[in-house]
Each structure stands twice: as structure tokens, then as C-alpha cells.
């Protein structure tokens with residue numbers, strides 16, 4: 001796995017990224033941080049891949065929801081999987097970066113009309129890495145969300161679970177400030193029901209489906 005970082009760096013035209021950075025130096029404060037520190041975020045993506053043991057298998061279909069610049073998508077592909085991302089934010093250089101990283105990202109907004117895009121089929125792994133929101137604007141219980149954020153969150157997760165292949169994994173990395181809230185939910189069993197079990201590790205919530 002240590003060599004993955006160099007595999008990823010070696011495979012990328014770093015001068016093209018440098019040129020892109022020079023062309024778009026002021027892309028906005030939040031995105032700019034990840035944009036400038038992309039090496040650190042590739043390392044984070046590698047850590048996430050290690051957590052999911054993606055270095056011990058090949059050929060899995062992976063969907064990264066809220067994939068940002070697509071670093072995790074790139075890492076998965078380098079490891080021999082078939083990954084694609086979903087992202088709704090329009091950033092002018094994102095398409096150029098996708099070309100340089102040779103990754104596929106669908107422009108899609110996760111919302112009440114469509115949680116995941118139609119026509120993509122099912123996946124072995126769906127990841128929400130710091131997707132960061134149980135908020136599904138316009139969702140069925142959006143108005144009540146402040147009293148009960150669990151409802152739209154579990155509704156969203158359920159829709160995603162329906163798109164997993166048997167044995168699939170939904171890997172949601174949540175922010176620490178949501179951890180207390182999620183850990184005290186007693187509805188997890190109802191959410192996964194007879195589909196499988198729920199394991200909470202560190203700041204990961206992994207919902208596994210039975211084979």
C-alpha cells in the first residue's frame with residue numbers, strides 16, 4: 001500500500017496540475033484548501049482505501065458520493081477497481097482535473113428527486129467520505145429536520161442501500177460533531193433491518209449487507 005502513493009503521483013501529470021493551479025489561483029477559500037493541499041488529500045484517500053481493504057481485492061464497482069476533486073476515485077482505480085464519483089459543485093477546473101486524473105465524475109445533486117443518478121446500476125461499495133450532511137434539502141421530512149435529523153438521513157441511506165450489490169458496503173465517514181448524535185440513535189437496527197448489521201468503528205459507520 002505504501003507504493004500506492006508513488007503509483008498515483010507517478011501516473012499523474014504534475015506539471016499539468018501546477019499549470020491548472022496557476023490558471024485558477026482563486027477558486028474560493030474552501031475548495032482552495034483541498035486544491036492546494038492535494039498531496040495530503042491523496043494520502044487521506046489512500047488511508048480510506050486501506051480501511052476498506054481495497055488493496056486486498058480488485059474489480060469492485062465503487063461510487064464515491066460527494067467525491068470532491070475525485071482523489072479517492074483515482075486511488076480506487078489505481079488499485080484495480082472501477083470507481084466513479086458524484087459531485088454537485090461546479091468548479092471551473094474540476095473537469096480539467098478529472099481529465100488529468102483520468103477519472104469519471106457525474107455531475108449530480110443528491111436530493112429528494114434523485115438520491116443517486118439512474119442508469120448507473122448497482123455498486124459493491126458506496127462511500128460518503130465527509131459528505132457531511134444528513135440534510136437532504138426538500139426531503140420528505142426536511143421541515144422537521146431540526147427536531148429529527150435522523151429521518152432524512154436514514155431515508156437517504158436507505159435509498160443508497162438499495163443500490164448495493166449483495167455483500168456490499170456503505171461506508172459513511174462522519175464528522176466528529178455528528179458522532180454523538182449518530183451513536184445514540186436507537187433506530188440503526190430498523191434502518192438495516194434484515195439486510196444485515198451495523199458496525200461503528202472510530203468515526204466510520206459501516207453498514208454491511210449479508211451475502
Ligand SMILES: C[S@@+](CC[C@H](N)C(=O)[O-])C[C@H]1O[C@@H](n2cnc3c(N)ncnc32)[C@H](O)[C@@H]1O
Nearest residue numbers: 066067068086087088089108109110129130131
Ligand atoms: C467535505 S467535501 C468531501 C469531499 C471528499 N469526499 C473528501 O473526502 O475529500 C463534501 C463534498 O460533497 C459535495 N456535496 C455536498 N452536498 C452534495 C449533494 N447534495 N450532492 C452532491 N454532492 C454534494 C460538496 O460539493 C463537496 O465536494
